[in-house]
Amino acid sequence: MYLNSVKTMLRFSRNAIRKRFYSVIGSDKLPTTGRYAPGEGLSVDKRALASAERKQRTFTDRSQLKYARRLVVKLGSAVITREDGNGLALGRLASIIEQVAECHHEGRECIMVTSGAVAFGRQKLTQELLMSLSMRETLSPSDHTREDAGSILDPRAAAAVGQSELMSMYDAMFSQYNVKIAQVLVTKPDFYNEETRKNLFCTLSELISLNIVPIVNTNDAVSPPMYIHDDTVVPGTGKKGIGIKDNDSLSALLAAEIQSDLLIMMSDVDGIYNKPPWEDGARMMHTFTSNEMDQVQFGKKSKVGTGGMDSKVNAATWAMARGVSVVICNGMQEKAIKTIISGRKVGTFFTDYVTSSTTSxxxxxxxxxxxxxxxxxxxxxxxxxxxxxxxxxxxxxxxxxxxxxxxxxxxxxxxxxxxxxxxxxxxxxxxxxxxxxxxxxxxxxxxxxxxxxxxxxxxAENLILRQVxxxxxxxxxxxxxxxxxxxxxxxxxxxxxxxxxxxxxxxxxxxxxxxxxxxxxxxxxxxxxxxxxxxxxxxxxxxxxxxxxxxxxxxxxxxxxxxxxxxxxSQHIPVLGHAEGICHVYLDKDADTTKALKIVRDAKCDYPAACNAMETLLVHEDHISGSLFTDVCNMLKNEGVIIHAGPKLARQLTFGPAPARTMRHEYGALECCIEVVKDLDEAVDHVHKFGSSHTDVIVTENENAAKRFLTAVDSACVFHNVSSRFADGFRFGLGAEVGISTARIHARGPVGVEGLLTTKWILEGTDHTAAEFNEGKRNWIHEKMPVA
The missing domain is CATH 3.40.605.10 (Aldehyde Dehydrogenase; Chain A, domain 1)
Structure with missing residues (x-):
């Protein structure tokens, strides 16, 4: 009861959201929901009018897909079955079912169109047939294979066996998420007989209203393969409907008839390419418009399915023309459904609202x-x-x-x-x-x-190598x-x-x-x-x-x-940058008070939001009882800086600043931490433990101490008696910086032009071959030459 109440509230909330959304894009009418069966009681003219109205409401941008309420998910045979052909891909299916269940509990109305019954049944019957053949010794083990046995099986028999197994699996998986399902088997005549057509969509509508996820499949056990049929005229229209040749066209027809907001067609490819993906020059089309059909070269059909990519594109464009937003994606990609609904650029999004001036x-x-x-x-x-x-x-x-x-x-x-x-x-x-x-x-x-x-x-002689x-x-x-x-x-x-x-x-x-x-x-x-x-x-x-x-x-x-x-x-592209700018200024035992105040003020207060601003001030313990510490604290307070005390400093002060929550924090504002250290070595250790390898400063009049600090601190920038704010490409004379890097490879510190270059090797010779050197016909020299 509680779960149903939550769903009801979510749906009322979504109706309000969608009403506001549709008012923005040109219509305040919501898609049909509840117990209404789309098409029921409508004349042909009214159906056409309803289709035209829905076309105006098609999502024009991926960011709008989060508003999709009624969702059709089509699973192709390549998604359902394992790559080796031995049964169903249960792990992949479990992930898809989990996503559909999440959408269902969010208040979305979900319908699944699934393949796999023939493949499931063929696997089971093939195993039994191989066992039978072996027992009868009609064939030797070397004379028959799984493929031989599978090829002689009637697909209708395989479908009859596999359908119940497939639904049992779906029921077991969905029950883990407290989602009820129902099986709906259809054949082509169901869509071209007015009475069965009406009954079919009444059933689907009733199941949806009862919070049940319908799982639709073609009844291949009693129908001949759908792909041998020609398109027929839809009763009462005088026009041809979409030919139901496979589950692609079936899902498109269902999505249009039940006025779905979004159809996700899951296959074994990332989306639509302008030519077969394995060919040179193939380019992924993240958006697809109907006028781009002539720009696409289709390859062969899937090995396990009845529909090729041309079938998917035809079905998608047909559904899109009737007001359904469509995405064709790779069903093997992790969390594909949820990622698509979140608006991410996954798969190919079908839309007719991309202008010719838009550049991807x-x-x-x-x-x-x-x-x-x-x-x-x-x-x-x-x-x-x-x-x-x-x-x-x-x-x-x-x-x-x-x-x-x-x-x-x-x-x-x-x-x-x-x-x-x-x-x-x-x-x-x-x-x-x-x-x-x-x-x-x-x-x-x-x-x-x-x-x-x-x-x-x-x-070697006449063999010159250059690195440029x-x-x-x-x-x-x-x-x-x-x-x-x-x-x-x-x-x-x-x-x-x-x-x-x-x-x-x-x-x-x-x-x-x-x-x-x-x-x-x-x-x-x-x-x-x-x-x-x-x-x-x-x-x-x-x-x-x-x-x-x-x-x-x-x-x-x-x-x-x-x-x-x-x-x-970023998993595959290298990133140049610094994760944090935790910069330190260390006031050494021999620091000059005037210099210290000037440098600390600039490092913290000149531009506190910058990554090269001071975040932690380290003070030698000899200064805690002297005037320098007091003067620095007073100066920071006068500048409006909020001070936090490090653990060691907090223990030494009876009444002092609030303790810092952590010593590794980038404040990015008029706020900093002060900590006390006993000597230079402890200061260096502190920088290495809590710093971010960005910029660290020592203020001292002791040249030996400065040299030790500059050598020992392993940061991209290490300064002596200057503000940390100098860590900047312009101030370094680079003109500007593309960023500051704390990485250990390639560029480090402010990155100018040199950090945006790599090298290549250029070798020039006459007729040199490696074999000549192996055979002693030519001799190596390896002589360094002037680069000028």
């Missing part, structure tokens, strides 16, 4: 690859020219940029964005001027980047809030000849769009306009992180939460 992220990535290679072919002078052009545009178009930025600031203020984030979002004339100066530094240094010879070796710098490929930079990151990163990509995709935060949408227009304008001067693009579509970051065929390196710029999230999600 895959196309942008391919363009970035091509554009990056075009940049690589340019002379260093041309690449520098494009960067200089961008630097000049930042100043000449500053009114346009600041106008766009003001729109972002107004939106952010209305939404209650905190002041530190507003500061990050804000642009000004001085910021743009600094940006322009930094970009010109990048341009002036770009002559020594791509194609620079790092090593040259004479391997080359771009990494295509970069994906994900950044939050700060629109000034966009031109910085774009300039670094130009200088290093990398293709670039930029994904900015929605809070800077107007600013990013304006700045990207200037980037495109500057690239156009050298014929590489497509090398850099701004991703402004609704793709989730998690979808971008799965594009390992298109993206070579991901660089997150933003909060530690963003960086950590991307590092966890």
């Amino acid at each position: 992220v895959d196309e942008l990535a391919e363009n970035a690859r091509t554009g990056g290679r075009a940049l690589q072919q340019l002379t260093p002078l041309d690449r520098a020219s494009a960067i200089h052009s961008l630097a000049d545009l930042l100043l000449s178009r500053q009114d346009q940029i600041l106008e766009a930025n003001n729109k972002d600031l107004e939106e952010a203020t209305k939404n209650g964005v905190a002041k530190p984030l507003l500061n990050r979002l804000s642009l000004s004339q001085s910021k743009l001027k600094t940006l322009s100066v930094g970009l010109k530094q990048i341009a002036d240094s770009s002559y020594e980047n791509v194609g620079r010879v790092l090593r040259k070796t004479k391997l 710098t080359v771009p990494i490929g295509v970069l994906l930079v994900i950044f939050e809030s700060r629109p000034d990151s966009l031109p910085q990163v774009a300039a670094l990509a130009m200088a290093s000849a990398n293709g670039l995709l930029l994904k900015g935060g929605k809070e800077a949408a107007y600013s990013n769009k304006a700045l990207m227009g200037l980037v495109k304008e500057s690239l156009k001067t050298v014929g590489a306009e497509d090398a850099i693009s701004l991703i402004s579509t609704r793709e989730e970051i998690s979808d971008l992180l799965a594009m390992d065929k298109h993206i070579d390196l991901i660089i997150p710029r933003g909060s530690s939460e963003l960086v950590q999230s991307i590092q966890k999600q």
Whole structure:
């Protein structure tokens, strides 16, 4: 009773949500639900009108799929059966059933269209037939195989045996989630006889209203194979319906007739490709419109199913034309159903609402690859020219940029964005001027980047080997809030000849769009306009992180939460970044008070939200009873800094700051921790234990102590008597930084152009072969040569 009450409340809530949703996209009518049987009592004209009304309500974007209430899930034979053909894939089925059960308990109305009865029955009958043949000794073991036995079985007999077994399995699995199911077997004539057609959909509607999940399958035990039939005229319409040739067309017909919101067709491929996936040039189509049918080349049918990919596409487009949103996906992918409903880019989404001007992220990535290679072919002078052009545009178009930025600031203020984030979002004339100066530094240094010879070796006579710098490929930079990151990163990509995709935060949408227009304008001067693009579509970051065929390196710029999230999600694409910016300043025994106060103030208070701001202040124990400790605490309090005490300091103070919850915390605000250490060695140990290998500072007048600290601390940046805020690409003279890396491989610290390059080896000879060296006809020299 309690569970049913919860379901009822969920459904009423979803009706309200969907009513608001449909009012936005053009209709306030909800899809038919409850005990109404779609088509019942409607004339042909009214059915056509209902179909037209539903077509207007088809979901236009993946993000809307979460509103799907009535759901049809079609399981193909390739999903149901194991790859070796020996029975059903029970683990995969269990996962799918769990997802359907979750959808059911969320208040969604679920229907399953399943294959597998013939395969299940054939497995069982094949085992019995092989045993029988062996017992009768009519064939020797070497003369017959499982395939031989299976091929002589009548599929109708196999279906009759397998159907009950299949339903028993479904019943056992669904019962684990307290979900009731019902079997509905259909044949083609059921859809072309008005009375049976009416009874069928009345039954389905009644089962749905009773919170029962109908499991529909063709009754292959009494019907000849459906694929040998031609399309027939639907009674009362004078028109041909969809030919029910397989479970693809069956699921499409059911979804349209019961006015389903979403049809998920699960197969053994990731989605629709423009040609068979194993062929060269095959490209996954994440969205598919009916006018793209002539762009697709279909391959062979599945080995275990009756319908090929052309059957799925035809069925999907037919259902879409009747108001059903469709996704074709790989049923072997983990949590495919829930992932699709969450709006993620999984499988192929069928829609007719994609305009011709829309460019997919895959196309942008391919363009970035091509554009990056075009940049690589340019002379260093041309690449520098494009960067200089961008630097000049930042100043000449500053009114346009600041106008766009003001729109972002107004939106952010209305939404209650905190002041530190507003500061990050804000642009000004001085910021743009600094940006322009930094970009010109990048341009002036770009002559020594791509194609620079790092090593040259004479391997043998007339056999010269060179190691030269080359771009990494295509970069994906994900950044939050700060629109000034966009031109910085774009300039670094130009200088290093990398293709670039930029994904900015929605809070800077107007600013990013304006700045990207200037980037495109500057690239156009050298014929590489497509090398850099701004991703402004609704793709989730998690979808971008799965594009390992298109993206070579991901660089997150933003909060530690963003960086950590991307590092966890990216499984196949390397991530360059720092998970945390826990920076320390250590006031040594021989620290100068004036210098200490100045450095600590700047490190903490200049820009507390920055990753290079001080988070923990380490103080030598000799200062605790002296004036330096008091002066530092008073200065921080006057600056509005909230102080937390480390465990050792808290034990020494009777009345002091509140204890820090943890010593490994990035506050990112006017807040920090103070801890006491007995000597330099303990300070170094503390940094290694609680730091993040970002930036750590020693303040001391003792040169030996400074040298020991600089050598011993294993961080990307280690400073003596300067603020941690100097850990920055512009301040390092790199012009700008694409990010700060605390990784152990490749670039470390502020990453400029050099960090965006890798190398390749170029070997030039005459007619050299390796065999000649093995046979002693040629001799190795391995002589190092000047690289100039």
